[in-house]
Amino acid sequence: MTTQQNIGTHSFHTPFGKILALKENGVIKAKSIRYARSERYKMPVPVETVESEEILDKTPVCPQNISPLLERLIGKTDLEKFQPDESTQFLTITRPENFSQNEKLPVVVWIHGGSYEIGCGDLPTSDPSVWVKEQNMMVISVSYRLGLFGFLGGDENRPANLGLFDIMEALRWIQKNIQSFGGDPENITLFGQSSGGDAIAHLMISEGVDNLFHRAIIHSAPLGFRLKRNKMSLEFFRKTEFLKDETDPLKMTEGYVNFLPSFRKYGLKTSMPFCTQYGYPPLCTEEESQEKWKENAKKYDVLMGLNHDETAFYVKTAEQGIYTYLHEKILNRIVRVTTDSIYEKPANMFAENYSEGGGNIYLFKIHSTIKNNYIGASHCFDLPLIFANETAWKSSELLKDVPWQYMVENGKKLRALWAEFARKGKISDDSERPEILRLRKV
Template sequence: MTELHASPTSDAPGAEASAPPMSPPDERGFETALGTILAKVDGPVVRALGIPYARAGRFEVPVPTGLPTEADGTATPYRALRRAPASPQRPSRVLEAVLEGAGEGMVDSEDCQALSITMPADVQPGEALPVMVWIHGGAYVTGAGDLDVYDPINLVVEQRVVVVSVTYRLGILGFLGDGEALPANLGLLDLVLALRWIHEHIAAFGGDPGLVTLFGQSAGADAIAHLMISDGTAGLFRRVILQSAPLGISSGRAKMASAMMRAAGAPDRDTPVGELMALEERVERAARRFGLRGGMAFGTQYGHAPLPAEGDRDAAWREAASHIDVLIGSTTEETRLYVPLIPVFARLTAMPLVGVPIRRALVGATTHLTYTRDAKAFIERHRASGGRATRYELSWAPPGSPYGASHVTDLPLLLGTERAWSRTALIGTSSWSEVDRRGRFLRQMWADFARDGSLAADATAGVSDMVTLDR
């Protein structure tokens, strides 16, 4: 790692006129093969925000990119001081109802292929820390890597790791396509290039490119499972943590994808973004008749770059098993998050006497079909193929939360701060000190796994009342 530490410049007689300008005291420079990147010192961490890793026109395959240059082509230090923009997206009922204020201050742009790096402020030259790459969820249609609720500061400071948060194309811009009129899997191709960027440049920020763990939740976990079998990713990461991956609805999607393309017609590359988002909504409606799969209409498509054909995917996962350690799991009531958001379910589960049994049956069945069943199959195949795999189940139900131990309840334990989460209904009446106490053990578990693929006894003992492990 090569750093350029900030120090004041001098106008005193005899000062070297040719000396390079130094960055302000609250900034720190890092020398990379792409050029100098200026990051911001933020208390106990340093943040290099919004670094571009790829570029692409609308509906085009991404290509690697360098740092922006001046109009005359000369390079200047890149000031990585602003969060990566989100991919254009429609308002999310989950973000609005459950994660109130999560998107506050975010801007969006079709040029959203950027990543942000958070590292300990006292990282030393030559140090090689474990790298944890966060891939956000949101059903492939909402979210961004740099949302406040995903702030990795506590994970970085407590566990002395480097965290990279990646933003990629979503929805109609990233996961429509049929491979003919439009390329498919553009958002996944974005992520492949992000991993390549990390492999090539993270050492400049104190990270070990040979010790990279991907971790993600929901659609982010689904994307990671598919990055395991994507062309061009071999050797780019050593471990994966799959949180609430909806693997039960990731197969048998070809007919739905065709119906979505018919509903989309031939999207114009020059259509205003607002009109494109309205078209995205129409495309999602076309997927609703496909049952649970329609609940995550956009997603990865087999048989299109970088993925194998659906009939070959299990063989590809078997081939990857001996090279990648897996920690996979879910919450005990994943789909309870959505019950209050779907009017018919909300009415049924609010009925006197029978409401609670109906909710339990509904949540139990859909959680099993979408998450639990296929997670178990995933680790069984992985172990049988010579890989190391552990499954967990998180049962923590925040007191006072209407959502119980649902989808997303793992996130305040791992990422974000009191300021970001205290406005949400998700943590109910829990004090932040209690959330943080539990979170410290879970953050240690995740980081221990990232370091060597093991789960330390002291961390697992600390969460024994809310996490069950299948080793």
């Protein structure tokens, strides 16, 4: 236990067992609770009791390759703080330090992004402490299997969508245990960005999720990549067959990279080689998906949207490749076209379809209003607004031309609106909007 004055410990007594948590700077964090276990390419098996009362020194993370692009976009990864674990079913609960025993806090479940390939739930850049304290709510960050381990399958020996099944298992754990932490099991909102948002959209049409959550906040989901993937996925599945019995999981993650250039023939979607797969449990077929969202529209309140310049960081800061020598006007045009096709048009189509099914859905777009911000509101620009951890974001190239005070002023208003939605499933016309936000009910 750390001896600094503002750090202590707290014990939660739950049906799951005694869980030790850290008290720090006004929040309590129960870190890296194991909710399930899995063998390679097998379904997750729920863990019934606490396996260890110790607080882990290192954060468990699914084996993965470091992305140089994301390291520039967000910041360097301190590998010393992470422990690769193939069975990476862990969650972290963050709640306010001051609470009464009978309190029922709204629960937001964070599903991280990273192209279904990298990341984990518990990163400094997605630390929800500020949001939790400001809005008196609870945030649960979920880690799940990624890449070859969780999102590439094709037969009974290597099933598809195992990462989705992991998230579903986490939601069952939350339903069963969250009351002991002061959370309200009747008020659970899933919140995801990028592939995390895509995962949530697909959980909304998955078998076996009834009553596990009530609302969805979906940021920057690349729904333009979800269609016509079967051929590419099958080719990727076959080419990686030789890796399935590799004993070293890190060698597996290094091994598949060699095949990625051969998928360029499939177009832009090859930038996200892993994804949810239609026609395999728990999902319907691709052809049935639109109708399924419409059918389920009355089950979940949805807040969905994107950043105005989603693809700008990738296009305008490329260190090599096709974009490097193009004029800025042409680059801006490429950003508009790609943002539109991957994010905006699919979000609009989703919202219209959902609304036609009688669903309660809001659409938003985040803009940068800073004149000399070359990349504008690019992919991930929304994250420091919600997860206001200045220390974690200060070296991010994404915010190079953005004063932190700008993020503070806009972020506080945005966090209040999103918390309002998580509590009630709606946003009042009278609630204050930040200048960067365009929001409408569909």
